[in-house]
């Protein structure tokens with residue numbers, strides 16, 4: 001689905017070049033969930049904007065669904081195939097009601113008003129906003145607004161959704177809602193790039209890419225990252241509580257393959 005080969009990108013800041021990505025290689029398969037983490041300024045958002053055709057690499061190649069971003073004709077199609085959900089849902093909001101907001105992205109796409117209406121209702125139902133079709137968007141909670149942003153993306157039928165720290169402005173309930181929707185879309189076949197600074201949002205299964213100063217310093221699974229690698233200590237991460245308990249169990253002799261990565265793993269261990 002996504003192939004990134006030897007990619008570098010530099011932002012221009014006046015006379016200065018800011019090297020946001022340096023020689024990145026990454027492949028994401030169709031239907032895969034990949035988590036991306038790293039400190040502020042490590043290059044995560046530059047990557048996400050590149051994957052949706054907003055930025056073109058300074059060096060190297062990015063292909064999305066076989067379309068090379070170097071060809072400007074491909075970028076519009078890539079913008080539809082890969083949709084971005086940003087940190088702040090208000091940045092994506094254009095309508096005054098959910099119906100209007102989703103409709104905005106569908107205009108000029110040749111849908112009959114009937115088809116458009118049924119598509120809008122379908123995506124709003126998918127994110128649990130079926131009771132809010134005509135609500136004033138300013139009356140929606142942060143979590144509901146973020147769900148609306150996801151619905152607007154889904155209306156365009158993307159193959160891949162990139163969540164760029166999409167839960168960072170939400171309370172715990174909103175975070176769970178958005179994470180849950182992302183997981184359920186992924187289970188139904190969506191390719192998901194989940195960018196987060198919340199280590200507890202790195203799932204036990206699936207691949208994780210860790211960014212540092214524009215490079216990928218780790219690519220692999222959560223167990224190796226949390227229990228075998230020196231990286232969390234070097235990056236001075238505060239590990240999720242479950243993993244902290246796992247480290248205590250490791251010191252007491254629990255085999256690494258049995259150490260917990262999520263609360264369910266911990267429950268299973270306690271039950272045993």
Ligand SMILES: Nc1ncnc2c1ncn2[C@@H]1O[C@H](COP(=O)(O)OP(=O)(O)OP(=O)(O)O)[C@@H](O)[C@H]1O
Nearest residue numbers: 011012013018020039040041042043044045046047
């Ligand atoms: N439009 C821009 N103009 C100039 N420099 C930029 C621009 N956008 C990002 N940068 C710089 O590029 C580097 C990577 O930034 P980027 O936003 O990709 O990192 P990030 O990992 O997403 O950070 P955050 O978690 O804070 O969003 C940083 O040094 C940042 O200051």
